[in-house]
Amino acid sequence: MDDFITSVVSNNILTLKINRPNARNALNQHMYLLLAQGLEQAQQDELIRVVLIQGTNDIFCAGNDMQDFQAMSQGQPDQYGARFMRALINCDKPIVAAVNGPAIGIGTTLLQFVDFLYVAPTAIFQTPFIAMGLCPEFGSSELLAQQIGTRKAKAMILAGERMLATEAVTLGFANEVSTSADDTAAAKAVSLAKLAPIAMRTSKAMLMNASRQQLLDIIEYENKKLAYLVTQPESQEAVNAFIEKRQPDFNLC
Template sequence: MTIDFTTDGAIAVITLNRPEAYNALDLAHLRALSDAVARFEADPSLRVAVITGTGKAFCAGADIGETLPLMKENGTKSLPPTIMRGQTCSKPLIAAINGLALGGGLELALACDLRVAGSQAKLGLPEIGLGLIPGWGGTQRLPRLIGGGRAVEMILTGRAIDAAEAERIGLVNKVVPDGEVLAAALDTARLISEKSADAVRFAREAMQKGFDIPLAEALDLEAALEDAALQTPGFNDGLNAYREKRRAHKNKS
């Protein structure tokens, strides 16, 4: 099985399972990844997904022997849609980065909302060394996340950085001991899963869409989404919980 899909309450765990190849993304893995995210998206009982890998790597990127020749022959857009490009997901995704996250592997992590890394993780975009550019969102998402100057250095040199530097520049949200990466990601996922699903969705939409439009338009978008949130069961429960000095109900929409 190329991708493992398990659940923990309202959390899905999507695990790349090709450790002998450092979880490199061949065509089968790309299709399975797309199917796993679609399965998560379609299940209303699931609120957050954690993506991780088995063995010594989160993901070492595209399979050089299979995927790159296919891209050369047919173009990058001929590959299956994934969250890196072509597939949307309305729910939060967390990358639990164990070991290597290189090339397409880092781009997979960049396509997630949050990133938790093990202390020995290595992250980089080495495509320039193959005469390529990061073609699964790296040139677009990395500058938005860490700023243009730092992104230019990583992309044009192909240099991989360690987890401590990744945390310092904002590439990952948290660094934990290697054996605690998945547990830490699940802890964060549980915190999010207990919040109003509507509020989480509206907040993500406001941030994602607002980033690329003028501030005045973004503020109007935010106001419209806030108005929508005010009409949801999650807001009603949250307001009542405040008045009654209790915690809001878990998983309230």
């Protein structure tokens, strides 16, 4: 794997680290592929018992790469984003994540599918889909309300409002606020890796059994809507405004 996604297996734990600080850890197509391959490896490799996902010290993930959005607006299809989504949903190994700083867009929605989430006091969660002329993705059109309540989910999805670290714990989105989220998450991964692996995998599969196919169907529907909206003038104006560092003017669309 390249330097943007580092992958290390140690003591039965696969650690996937998002490491693209110059782009605020935004995910591009190649990074989606690497994350998908890591999760697929974890699912298939009996020596891997736990997956640990981390960002960098000051940011978890700024969302999807804007250059990819531009390419998709010109008709280039998503190559690996959906594969990453399926791999995360289909992984029956426990997944632990640590979040420092902002988790934006898919940086937030991917966390819906981790089993244990530890956040620094600086963690911020935001889903500014409509501000980008887009719609919810990665199951958030239904799953986010189930996890944090309808009112807060609407505030985040429709108005782009933030969810702070303590609020994320209060609402049940995260397990704990920790001044050292990476260390706390790593310690949880170590403790999980010591438990009975077959029983662990069987139990997580049982917890996902009723909802897995429904979630896969939801993301397929969302991705079709997203693929349409990203080619429309509203999204193109939002992406251009972001790159040009100005406010979008949707009256021009």
